[in-house]
Amino acid sequence: QVQLVEAGGGLVQAGGSLNLSCTVPRNIFDRNTMGWYRQSPGNQRDLIARISWSGWTTYADSVKGRFTVSRDNTENTMYLQMNSLKSEDAAVYYCNVWPPREAYWGQGTQVTVSA
Numbered sequence: 001q002v003q004l005v006e007a008g009g010g011l012v013q014a015g016g017s018l019n020l021s022c023t024v025p026r027n028i029f030d031r032n033t034m035g036w037y038r039q040s041p042g043n044q045r046d047l048i049a050r051i052s053w054s055g056w057t058t059y060a061d062s063v064k065g066r067f068t069v070s071r072d073n074t075e076n077t078m079y080l081q082m083n084s085l086k087s088e089d090a091a092v093y094y095c096n097v098w099p100p101r102e103a104y105w106g107q108g109t110q111v112t113v114s115a
Contacts, residue, residue: 001103002028004095009109012085020080020109022095028104029076035098036069036080038091039108049080050098062088085113 008020024034033052039045048060049069057069068081078095092108 003106004028004104005106006093006095006109009093009111011112011114013114014085014087016085016113017081017083018085018111020082020093020111022078022080024076024078024095026076028097029071029073029078033098034071034078035096035100036067036078037094037096037100038089038111039094040088040091043091045094047098047100051078082111085111087113087115089113 002025005023006020008018010018012018031053033050035047035050037045037047048063049057049067051057051069051071059067066084071078082089090111090113092110094105094108096104
């Protein structure tokens with residue numbers, strides 16, 4: 001099973017920022033649209049941002065204007081800059097291709113937002 005590796009989560013105060021990263025095997029990263037997903041307790045895992053190989057991006061309404069997805073195609077890495085964090089952003093954040101493949105889910109990175 002291939003795993004993508006997420007990093008950068010942590011505890012942050014509401015209104016703060018975090019920058020997540022996702023390291024991806026080259027054969028998966030190349031030419032694929034990548035996505036950031038999140039899952040909070042009791043909820044399904046949802047796509048919140050995605051980025052094509054060429055850099056075209058889309059966002060869920062809940063994060064639009066606050067989160068920015070980017071990718072470094074030379075380093076096989078995708079990023080998620082999260083600003084103005086809210087309590088409802090607390091979740092485990094995952095990366096995967098879009099549409100996601102079950103075999104690629106990693107451990108995720110926990111984001112906790114304190115009041």
